[in-house]
Amino acid sequence: MTENDALRVLSLYEGFFSGGARVLHSSVVAGLHSLGRQRHSVLSIHDEVRRESTLQRMTDDRRFRELRAAGVRITSLGRSTERDDPETFSEAELTVVARQVAGSQVVLSLKEQPLRLLDQPGIPERPVVACLHRSDPGRQGTALSHLLTAAHAGRLAAVVCCATSTRDAYRAAGVPAHLLHVVPNGVDLTRFRPLTRPRRLGLRGVHRLPADGTVVTYAARYDPMKAPELFVAAARRFLARDPRAHVVMCGAGMTSENPGLRADLHQAFADRPDLLARVRTLGVRHDMEKILAASDVVALTSTFGEAAPLCLIEGAMCGAVPVTTAVGDAARIVDGVGLVTTFEPDQIADAWVEAAARRDELGRAMVSARPRFSHVRMLSSYAGVVERARRGTGLTLASP
Incomplete structure (x- = not known):
């Protein structure tokens, strides 16, 4: 398969900052990109985020460096949580988003918060896969409404849940059951192993x-x-x-x-x-x-x-x-x-x-x-979800 034949997939991030969801999603993106059947890129809303009393810059983040090393293209809107309104985007920013989305065939959203980008005027429609890593949709502010909007508008092709508790919570919150797919978390066993x-x-x-x-x-x-x-x-x-x-x-x-x-x-x-x-x-x-x-x-x-x-x-x-x-x-x-x-x-x-x-x-x-x-099993499951989203065949509720 040539690079031109690979499925083009864009991931939307709030930003690069410390947290298990970002670690997990970045390992998925890097792993799928390296396999060659999919060509992944990342668009980050922020390039610096203040969280947990720490200012975390994108270029300092290990996930950012690992993705770049894997050949994944990363762009950012250059925002900072210190100065920018999270709900308002400029025309210039939306032009960047529209261009990135137009160049993709499937969009992945790391958690549901970045889906607000896709609700903006002028953004092309693409099949969307939301990747969820929490079990409390009611505590996520307006993010749940963006997820439900995408589902009801037909843009949401699938929801990857890292746990059965995630699936159950979002199903109870109104996400259609047929969209929910459980892919348990895995890790790179060559890195995480006991030592002598x-x-x-x-x-x-x-x-x-x-x-x-x-x-x-x-x-x-x-x-x-x-x-x-x-x-x-x-x-x-x-x-x-x-x-x-x-x-x-x-x-x-x-x-x-x-x-x-x-x-x-x-x-x-x-x-x-x-x-x-x-x-x-x-x-x-x-x-x-x-x-x-x-x-x-x-x-x-x-x-x-x-x-x-x-x-x-x-x-x-x-x-x-x-x-x-x-x-x-x-x-x-x-x-x-x-x-x-x-x-x-x-x-x-x-x-x-x-x-x-x-x-x-x-x-x-x-x-x-x-x-x-093992993350090998996890990567295979994510790959299948993304490919089915592109083909529009839909997903059935997976057993845990």
Whole structure:
């Protein structure tokens, strides 16, 4: 197949910033582009975004660099959340959008928010595939209305849901059932894998972590959905029980510059600075596979909105036991390889202790589960959705 024969696919992004949905979608775009049957490009509304008390620039983002390295063309409207009205677009911006859409045969929307671009005057109609990664459509502002508008206008060819909880929530919100298609998340198993003991100990040394202590890693952005204050409260109890344990916090806003996190840490550790000394706040990382491979437990304390949290899969594939609250499809993801806990800090801390004690046992289960989480299966499913959207054959509701 020549480049001219490849299916032309345009992805719409709000921007390049930290988050599992962007990681997942970018890996799909890069993977499908490299296979040659589809030629992918990306249009980003913003080139810088302030989120979680962090200004995140497109060109600094790992996903941006990986897509460029894969040969994916990326353009931007050059917007900033610091200065631009999210609902109003200039004629010049709409000209760029119209040109990009006209050059494509299928449009993918990373989440439903960018669909507002397609409602603007003068934008050519193309089959649209919305790629959804949350389970709370009611909390997404006006985004749901844009999704429903696209569905009722006949522009929406398919909705890819990363979890059954996503499918069920959007079906209940009014998205036609025949459009909804579940494609479970997967990761690159050559990148996310356990390390030998010497390499693991070497990584712990780099990050000033003990060779023989339990390390719990929290990989999340600072957002109410992720309940960072709940994680910090559980960390206080966990560290008080085990004098050799350490906690690592990674993600946008997980730094001392974030006043929200500073307040959470102060509330939990004001009377115990010795415990706080065993909390590492590393912020946005571009080497999460190394951080997770050096950890014993990967923790999630979210209270709403999650669908198929990527951190649980990445952690498990690196040998860190996933421990999660029961949100979205999280319990389904960790079934047999991790633990599900309540929303009580003491019980969360207990679960981390249990997970660390069972790491060898659960480690064998995590190795056996690796094929279930391969991104190869995921790429094949996405490719089929996109190709059927172009042919207009439609999709039927997939079983989980």
